[in-house]
Each structure stands twice: as structure tokens, then as C-alpha cells.
Amino acid sequence: MSAGNLTQANRVLQKENDREIPERMQLPSVSTALLLASGIGIIEALALYFGAGLFLNIMGIPSASPMHNPSQRFLSLRALGAPAVVVSLAVQGVFRGFKDTSTPLFCLGVGNLSSVFLLPILIYYFHLGITGAAIATVVSQYILTLLLIWFLNKRAVLMPPKMEDLEFGGYIKSGGFLIGRTLSVLMTMTLGTSMAARQGPLAMAAHQICLQVWLAVSLLSDALAVSGQALIARSFSKGDYKRVKEITYWVLKAGVFTGVSSAVVLSACLGSLAQFFTKDAEVLGIVRSGMLFVSASQPINALAFVFDGLHYGVSDFSYVAYSMMFVGAISSAFLLYASSIFGLYGVWSGLALFMSLRMAAGFLRLGSKTGPWWFLWDFPN
Incomplete structure (x- = not known):
């Protein structure tokens, strides 16, 4: 490579280095939303998992009903996806605040496609029936949530340096x-x-x-x-x-x-x-x-x-x-x-x-x- 080409290459590299790299935003409200969503999701999961039978009785599906056992099994497994659902809803709200609707759309598309792919495999190929339906749904929910958090992490700092920076008052x-x-x-x-x-x-x-x-x-x-x-x-x-x-x-x-x-x-x-x-x-x-x-x-x-x-x-x-x-x-x-x-x-x-x-x-x-x-x-x- 000639000296002129090297000089030109160095100039290009210098310009790239001099460009201002956008820093992730410090938004305590985002971290607050994620923490609250995680807590609510965990509480909801525990309540649904351990109280599935009780909830079904309240819903008018007694133990003698042919719908009871399949419903309880499905509800107990679906409960495991509650934290993912609540967190994903919170993150989608954050992206709405950014006026970014394309990122949640992409993540929802991937999550739903994974469910479409897993449902027939687990239900029919592995003969898991309603259990397979619940597993496929939960897995797709976590795929969606992890994707959303991954994209959000590129734009905002997800944890503030101090707990007192969290904006619980406004959320409450x-x-x-x-x-x-x-x-x-x-x-x-x-x-x-x-x-x-x-x-x-x-x-x-x-x-x-x-x-x-x-x-x-x-x-x-x-x-x-x-x-x-x-x-x-x-x-x-x-x-x-x-x-x-x-x-x-x-x-x-x-x-x-x-x-x-x-x-x-x-x-x-x-x-x-x-x-x-x-x-x-x-x-x-x-x-x-x-x-x-x-x-x-x-x-x-x-x-x-x-x-x-x-x-x-x-x-x-x-x-x-x-x-x-x-x-x-x-x-x-x-x-x-x-x-x-x-x-x-x-x-x-x-x-x-x-x-x-x-x-x-x-x-x-x-x-x-x-x-x-x-x-x-x-x-x-």
C-alpha cells in the first residue's frame, strides 16, 4: 500500500474515532418500571401456580368437571411465564415513550413466530397436548421479553447507580x-x-x-x-x-x-x-x-x-x-x-x-x- 493510501486510511480511521458515540440514556423511570414489573410478575406467577385449583373452582370449574384437570395443568405452567409477560408489557411502554414502534413490532413478530413453530412440534410430534401448548407459549414469552430487554439495553442504562434514584413515588x-x-x-x-x-x-x-x-x-x-x-x-x-x-x-x-x-x-x-x-x-x-x-x-x-x-x-x-x-x-x-x-x-x-x-x-x-x-x-x- 502506498504512503498516500496509508495517509488516507489513517484520516478515515481518525474521523471514525472522532465521531461522537451516543451514550445510553440515564432514565431512572425505566429501571423503576422494570423492577416493579418484575416484582408484580413474580407475585402473579406464585399466586397462579399455587392457587390454580382454587381459582378454577371460583371460576365455576369444580374438580368433578372434565375441564378441571387440563385447565389446572395449563394454568400452572402458564403461570411460569407471568414475569415475562409483565416485564414485556412494561418495556413496550418504554419504547412507546421513545416513539419507537418498530422495535416492539419486530420482537413481537419473533416471539409469535417462535410460538407458531413450537406449538405443533410439542403438541403433535412430542404428543404433549395441552402441556406442550403451555410450554410453547411460555418459551415464546421469554424469547419476546429477552429480545425487548436486549434492544432496550442499547438505548438506556437499565440500573441507576443509586437506589434512591428510582422514581417509585411517581409510579405509585x-x-x-x-x-x-x-x-x-x-x-x-x-x-x-x-x-x-x-x-x-x-x-x-x-x-x-x-x-x-x-x-x-x-x-x-x-x-x-x-x-x-x-x-x-x-x-x-x-x-x-x-x-x-x-x-x-x-x-x-x-x-x-x-x-x-x-x-x-x-x-x-x-x-x-x-x-x-x-x-x-x-x-x-x-x-x-x-x-x-x-x-x-x-x-x-x-x-x-x-x-x-x-x-x-x-x-x-x-x-x-x-x-x-x-x-x-x-x-x-x-x-x-x-x-x-x-x-x-x-x-x-x-x-x-x-x-x-x-x-x-x-x-x-x-x-x-x-x-x-x-x-x-x-x-x-
Whole structure:
């Protein structure tokens, strides 16, 4: 190599060395979130593992039921994945704060693909049945969580130098409201499943198919909620209320369009889609009777999720929590009454009422001109 080439190479190397290497961010809130998530996940895992039988009895699946032993085995194994689930949700929230949705999408894709790969191998090749399903799900959850933490570690220091730097106070203040909100949702949804389980194995199987399709399609609107939350939080923190109003109206319109489109698609293909879950004619007959519940409620579900995102964007956590507790209490009372009279139709009606009241609470807050939405009517469209 000539002297000129060596000089040029040295210059290139010097430029590379002189470039500022971005340092990982010191964010105590991130470490706080991970520690709290880990603690909650471990507690949840222990409770589910050792209390699986008790929980199933409460859910209306007694020891004499043919569903009890398989359910207990599945729940006990799935409990081992609870820490991974809770931590992954916390890390996804951190990436949302970074306005980075591509990294969680990639990690979720890898995690889900690993589950798709492992499920048929463990269930059919190794003949593990429901045990194989639980193992495949838990392994995929830990793959997802480890990937998320690996990417997060590149951007932020995951442990602060001193424990006093952890921001537990802020999390307890705002997180307490969200915990109350989440518990209300879980209790209502769990009560619905419990009431369905009391209708027998066939009704329970049909309910689970309808519920999984209902939730999977409804959660497509969660992407709108997350986007709206991130965009609104940024503009709201800057005091750009006109921009917040524009984003709010756009997300609501998109939510209506998504919900109506989902309803049309589901009403046309739910019967065929259900056959991917089971070939049992009796179960499929019950699933078809739930088509109205699954499809017609999609616009309501979409707006309910969108409103949650909007409220989170302006940090209206207290209203979200209190309204959800109120809505959950009314819906739970209706579920108990309606399911005892109308069976599975009462369960589906109760869940539809739950989402309708969530949507109504969102409309009420935006239309009240109070709280963090005081500005919503002060700017022209």
C-alpha cells in the first residue's frame, strides 16, 4: 500500500474515532418500571401456580368437571411465564415513550413466530397436548421479553447507580390509578368467562372462540390508541392544544372506520373462521349464534380503546380509573343477573354492555369541557 493510501486510511480511521458515540440514556423511570414489573410478575406467577385449583373452582370449574384437570395443568405452567409477560408489557411502554414502534413490532413478530413453530412440534410430534401448548407459549414469552430487554439495553442504562434514584413515588401516584383500572377490566372479563364456564364444556368452548376473535380484532384499534396517545402527549406537553384537538378528531374518525370495517369483515367470515378452532358441529353452531355479539360490537370496542389512548395522552389517569371501576361494577352486576337467565347470550350481552359503557364514559369526558380537555371547544375546526 502506498504512503498516500496509508495517509488516507489513517484520516478515515481518525474521523471514525472522532465521531461522537451516543451514550445510553440515564432514565431512572425505566429501571423503576422494570423492577416493579418484575416484582408484580413474580407475585402473579406464585399466586397462579399455587392457587390454580382454587381459582378454577371460583371460576365455576369444580374438580368433578372434565375441564378441571387440563385447565389446572395449563394454568400452572402458564403461570411460569407471568414475569415475562409483565416485564414485556412494561418495556413496550418504554419504547412507546421513545416513539419507537418498530422495535416492539419486530420482537413481537419473533416471539409469535417462535410460538407458531413450537406449538405443533410439542403438541403433535412430542404428543404433549395441552402441556406442550403451555410450554410453547411460555418459551415464546421469554424469547419476546429477552429480545425487548436486549434492544432496550442499547438505548438506556437499565440500573441507576443509586437506589434512591428510582422514581417509585411517581409510579405509585399514576400507576395506582392504572392498577385500579386494570383490575376492574380483569375482574369483569374474568367474571364473564366464569359465567360461561358454568354453562358447560360446549358453551365454554364456543365462548372462548368468540372471545378470542372478538379481542384479537378489537385490539387492532389499540394501534390507533397507542399512536394517538404518543402524538397527543407530545403536543399536550408543549401546550399546543390546537394540534391536540386535530389529532383527537382524526383518531376518533379512524377508530369509527376501523370498527365498522371490522364488523363488516367479521359478519361475513366468522363462520368460516371458527372452523380453524374446531370441527365440532355443536360448538360451531353456538359460535354462529354469537356472530352478532362479535361483529356488531366492533365499532364500540374500537372507540372504547381509542378513548383510553386519548385519556392516557393527556395523563387523565384518575378519570380512566374511576370511570372504569364504575363501569366494571355495573357490568359485573348485569353479567351475574343476565347469565343466570339467558345463559351464554347473557354473558355476551354483559360484555357488550361493558364496552358500550367504556365508550360512553369516553364521550362524556370529552364533551364535559372539564379536566384536561377544557380546551377542546375553544379552537375552530
